[in-house]
Amino acid sequence: MQKRQAAVPNGNGKTRTGSTIPELPSVIGDGFDALHNSITGRKYRNLRENGMRSLWFITAIFAVLAIFFILFFLVLNAYPITDSVSIYEFLAGETWNPSGASPAYGVFTLIIGTLLVTIGAMAIAIPLGIGSAIFIAELASPRVKNIAKPAIELLAAIPSVVYGFFGLIVLTSWLRVTCNVPSGESWLAGSILLGIMALPTIVSVSEDAIAAVPRGYKEGSLAMGATHWQTIQRVIVPAAFSGITAAVILGMGRAIGETMAVIMVAGNAAIIPDPIWNVLSPVRTLTGTLGIEMGEVAVGSAHYHALFGVAVVLLAIALIVNLGARVILKKIQEKQTATGTRRQWLRPATKDAIRPYAYAGMGAALAALLLLTVGAAATATTIAIVLALALVKRKISAKTGQKVAFGLVYASITMVMIFLGIILFDIITNGIPALSWEFLTEPPRNLGREGGIGPAIVGTLYLVAGAILTALPIGIGAAIYLNEYTKGGRIPELIRAGADLLNGTPSIVFGLFGFAFLVLYLNFGVSLLAGMITLGLMILPTVIRTTEEALKSIPDSLREGSFALGATKWQTIWRCVLPPAVPGILTGAILSIGRAAGETAPILFTAVVFSKRFLPTSVTEPVMALPYHLFILATNVPGASQNQYGTALVLLLLVMGIYLIAIVIRNHYQKAITW
Amino acid sequence: MQNNGNILTTRDVNLHYGESQALIDVSISIPKNRVTALIGPSGCGKSTLLRCFNRMNDLVANARITGEILFEGTNITGPETDVVELRKKIGMVFQKPNPFPASIYDNIAYGPRVHGTRDRKKLDAIVEGSLKKAALWDEVKDRLHESAMGLSGGQQQRLCIARTLAVEPEIILMDEPCSALDPIATAKIEDLIDELKKNYTVIIVTHNMQQAARVSDYTGFMYLGKMIEFGETVQIFESPQEEMTNNYITGRFG
Numbered sequence: 001m002q003k004r005q006a007a008v009p010n011g012n013g014k015t016r017t018g019s020t021i022p023e024l025p026s027v028i029g030d031g032f033d034a035l036h037n038s039i040t041g042r043k044y045r046n047l048r049e050n051g052m053r054s055l056w057f058i059t060a061i062f063a064v065l066a067i068f069f070i071l072f073f074l075v076l077n078a079y080p081i082t083d084s085v086s087i088y089e090f091l092a093g094e095t096w097n098p099s100g101a102s103p104a105y106g107v108f109t110l111i112i113g114t115l116l117v118t119i120g121a122m123a124i125a126i127p128l129g130i131g132s133a134i135f136i137a138e139l140a141s142p143r144v145k146n147i148a149k150p151a152i153e154l155l156a157a158i159p160s161v162v163y164g165f166f167g168l169i170v171l172t173s174w175l176r177v178t179c180n181v182p183s184g185e186s187w188l189a190g191s192i193l194l195g196i197m198a199l200p201t202i203v204s205v206s207e208d209a210i211a212a213v214p215r216g217y218k219e220g221s222l223a224m225g226a227t228h229w230q231t232i233q234r235v236i237v238p239a240a241f242s243g244i245t246a247a248v249i250l251g252m253g254r255a256i257g258e259t260m261a262v263i264m265v266a267g268n269a270a271i272i273p274d275p276i277w278n279v280l281s282p283v284r285t286l287t288g289t290l291g292i293e294m295g296e297v298a299v300g301s302a303h304y305h306a307l308f309g310v311a312v313v314l315l316a317i318a319l320i321v322n323l324g325a326r327v328i329l330k331k332i333q334e335k336q337t338a339t340g341t342r343r344q345w346l347r348p349a350t351k352d353a354i355r356p357y358a359y360a361g362m363g364a365a366l367a368a369l370l371l372l373t374v375g376a377a378a379t380a381t382t383i384a385i386v387l388a389l390a391l392v393k394r395k396i397s398a399k400t401g402q403k404v405a406f407g408l409v410y411a412s413i414t415m416v417m418i419f420l421g422i423i424l425f426d427i428i429t430n431g432i433p434a435l436s437w438e439f440l441t442e443p444p445r446n447l448g449r450e451g452g453i454g455p456a457i458v459g460t461l462y463l464v465a466g467a468i469l470t471a472l473p474i475g476i477g478a479a480i481y482l483n484e485y486t487k488g489g490r491i492p493e494l495i496r497a498g499a500d501l502l503n504g505t506p507s508i509v510f511g512l513f514g515f516a517f518l519v520l521y522l523n524f525g526v527s528l529l530a531g532m533i534t535l536g537l538m539i540l541p542t543v544i545r546t547t548e549e550a551l552k553s554i555p556d557s558l559r560e561g562s563f564a565l566g567a568t569k570w571q572t573i574w575r576c577v578l579p580p581a582v583p584g585i586l587t588g589a590i591l592s593i594g595r596a597a598g599e600t601a602p603i604l605f606t607a608v609v610f611s612k613r614f615l616p617t618s619v620t621e622p623v624m625a626l627p628y629h630l631f632i633l634a635t636n637v638p639g640a641s642q643n644q645y646g647t648a649l650v651l652l653l654l655v656m657g658i659y660l661i662a663i664v665i666r667n668h669y670q671k672a673i674t675w
Numbered sequence: 676m677q678n679n680g681n682i683l684t685t686r687d688v689n690l691h692y693g694e695s696q697a698l699i700d701v702s703i704s705i706p707k708n709r710v711t712a713l714i715g716p717s718g719c720g721k722s723t724l725l726r727c728f729n730r731m732n733d734l735v736a737n738a739r740i741t742g743e744i745l746f747e748g749t750n751i752t753g754p755e756t757d758v759v760e761l762r763k764k765i766g767m768v769f770q771k772p773n774p775f776p777a778s779i780y781d782n783i784a785y786g787p788r789v790h791g792t793r794d795r796k797k798l799d800a801i802v803e804g805s806l807k808k809a810a811l812w813d814e815v816k817d818r819l820h821e822s823a824m825g826l827s828g829g830q831q832q833r834l835c836i837a838r839t840l841a842v843e844p845e846i847i848l849m850d851e852p853c854s855a856l857d858p859i860a861t862a863k864i865e866d867l868i869d870e871l872k873k874n875y876t877v878i879i880v881t882h883n884m885q886q887a888a889r890v891s892d893y894t895g896f897m898y899l900g901k902m903i904e905f906g907e908t909v910q911i912f913e914s915p916q917e918e919m920t921n922n923y924i925t926g927r928f929g
């Protein structure tokens with residue numbers, strides 16, 4: 001190198017490119033070569049490279065261990081219930097009465113309750129969700145789209161306890177009066193609420209699927225004289241079908257796993273509705289059972305183990321649903337990237353051997369669920385479909401058909417917007433009078449009827465900060481290892497599968513784990529620390545996946561460019577890959593913060609108390625938290641109307657504010673960088 | 676044409692991607708301070724061979740290489756080779772311009788920085804010098820701190836060349852550097868290559884035979900992983916020894 005350096009000034013004696021070229025100061029003379037090119041320099045460099053690699057490997061391993069430990073721990077604690085009842089009795093028994101004179105631990109009723117509520121929710125969410133997705137992807141002008149899309153994402157930002165609160169105060173009273181029943185707390189109320197809660201998932205995933213249909217398909221159809229609706233109906237939706245299916249399944253997973261909203265509006269009687277289609281009957285879900293009973297159970301009793309059994313059943317259902325979505329989404333990916341090498345985490349031979357059984361099992365379970373839901377959805381939209389079909393069949397002009405169809409699409413997005421509007425309007429108008437400086441800073445008095453929510457706000461912030469500090473380093477580290485240091489193979493695939501499973505795990509299950517392992521087994525007690533770790537575990541999979549997505553979106557050509565300049569692996573990651581990935585990572589982190597701030601179920605038994613005059617002085621003390629405070633005010637304290645709304649509004653503003661930041665960051669950078 | 680000696684020599688290089696063999700018994704010598712072009716139809720292995728020279732094939736999961744590649748007398752195919760050091764000395768420009776999503780200045784300073792240069796004045800001088808060598812200085816000197824993503828395709832490619840020069844390599848590998856560019860931008864890059872060979876050894880892979888004839892001193896024709904013929908460009912294009920080379924350059928296949 002020195003040689004060529006010397007050749008520059010006196011080389012060929014020609015001046016180049018017309019301008020005077022300053023003699024390049026040699027990089028080599030910078031003292032760095034003494035360090036970097038020498039043996040010790042190289043040793044130092046290799047040490048750093050290997051150190052970084054090991055560090056990320058450890059985080060990845062920790063993540064996967066945590067994931068599988070949670071699963072293992074739940075099963076371990078559920079197993080002793082087989083001393084009291086057989087597995088068959090447990091699953092098929094129709095009576096759930098763990099505190100009776102002769103306790104009965106049959107979860108069949110609870111499973112039915114979960115299924116019924118989910119089916120009802122899907123009957124509402126599927127037509128509205130797909131209609132809204134079609135509207136946003138195909139019909140909305142860019143300006144309308146820019147409003148409608150974030151609006152639906154905001155719907156996802158409303159914490160479940162706020163939904164539950166709204167359902168309890170507004171929805172159930174409305175049902176009671178409209179349907180003339182003694183109580184509005186019912187299957188129907190649960191389904192309506194869960195339907196609304198599942199909407200954002202269904203809309204955004206479907207919309208992505210529709211938007212991903214190649215333009216050429218649409219243009220080809222339009223060029224042959226098909227109407228826009230015909231094109232949507234016969235070309236675009238069929239092409240996006242698997243994506244839409246995955247969206248529905250993910251939405252279903254959300255509905256199955258929801259706890260707080262269901263507890264607050266579904267009535268919670270462990271009975272099978274009689275007759276089975278009686279939507280005004282109260283029902284109790286698996287999640288609801290955990291939320292209600294876990295706090296009061298005697299540790300180590302048969303009831304305690306039975307509740308873990310319930311959690312395992314819940315987890316199994318959620319697992320099947322999410323695995324189904326994962327398989328479908330993966331199929332789509334493979335179809336789209338035909339050249340990509342398939343990642344396999346089972347040997348082909350093993351895979352072939354178990355494939356028929358795995359597919360049959362998963363297929364049967366999914367088909368049953370899908371049939372039920374889609375059946376219900378079909379009933380709910382019968383009129384619309386019959387009308388549309390009649391129009392098409394009678395060969396009333398394509399234009400009229402389009403008008404009717406678009407009418408339905410507009411109706412669905414309008415309904416979604418109305419839902420959003422009503423919820424926000426109710427909480428904001430009723431909440432604003434409660435807001436004052438005292439309310440935001442003072443501790444509560446008279447069981448929260450008077451005074452403020454200061455300690456709850458601070459407690460929530462503490463919990464969230466602790467959760468993100470736990471999840472972010474581990475999650476980002478694991479994602480870096482997965483995406484940058486592995487070239488496919490079984491271990492990363494195992495970690496990814498684990499993260500996906502954990503992602504689909506209902507939040508109450510984390511609460512259960514945190515309670516049994518952190519609070520009891522490790523003897524943390526109900527404390528800030530236990531809550532932080534539980535919430536951290538809950539958001540860990542989200543952090544891993546969003547970070548991985550962000551890293552994946554950085555094109556390989558950039559990495560190659562950096563390597564070709566002689567940068568090391570870590571230098572490339574640190575200087576070249578991470579900086580453009582930061583917005584994506586940040587968005588994921590902020591969304592996780594929002595989720596952690598709004599969740600109630602995981603902290604229910606691990607971290608919170610209802611009333612605490614002073615702020616915690618150490619992480620071993622329990623705290624107040626906004627979602628829990630709202631839950632207790634709404635369900636256990638009569639006559640706290642104003643402070644309820646005030647708390648709901650503060651929580652809503654906090655979480656929505658966090659989501660809004662994430663959305664703004666994402667939209668800003670999406671515009672700025674196109675590869 | 677006088678030969679200054681060879682800077683790179685390959686001996687019986689074979690390369691497999693999994694089951695399929697991409698290079699078969701390639702043995703050539705690349706002369707120093709000259710432009711060498713590798714030509715051949717798609718899939719003939721010319722890019723693969725190029726990527727062997729700075730070990731970019733390490734990034735491909737299942738690539739296996741046998742044989743020797745001697746750079747300044749040392750074999751660089753073995754595990755004991757420090758690939759980071761190697762890539763400092765053998766830089767690469769890619770088919771599609773791949774500037775980092777950072778400012779023009781930071782793109783050029785990236786290499787020197789990862790190799791330990793911190794001094795602002797030195798970096799300034801390196802950036803200016805590299806951009807001048809890449810004939811880009813006059814076009815960008817007033818907006819060094821704007822994003823490199825805002826440059827045109829041809830400017831981006833010259834930026835990538837400047838970025839490579841900033842590390843002061845001895846060899847510059849170019850993998851179809853003009854295939855994503857328009858004719859005017861291509862002409863600028865070709866002029867630049869002509870300038871570069873005074874101080875650097877350039878190895879360029881190209882699809883475009885006219886380009887190979889215009890810019891190179893030596894040419895290797897590859898077909899199905901084999902080096903069919905290697906020699907001075909004039910000789911390859913005017914009196915090829917092999918039937919296959921003749922067929923290819925006269926456009927009978929490929």
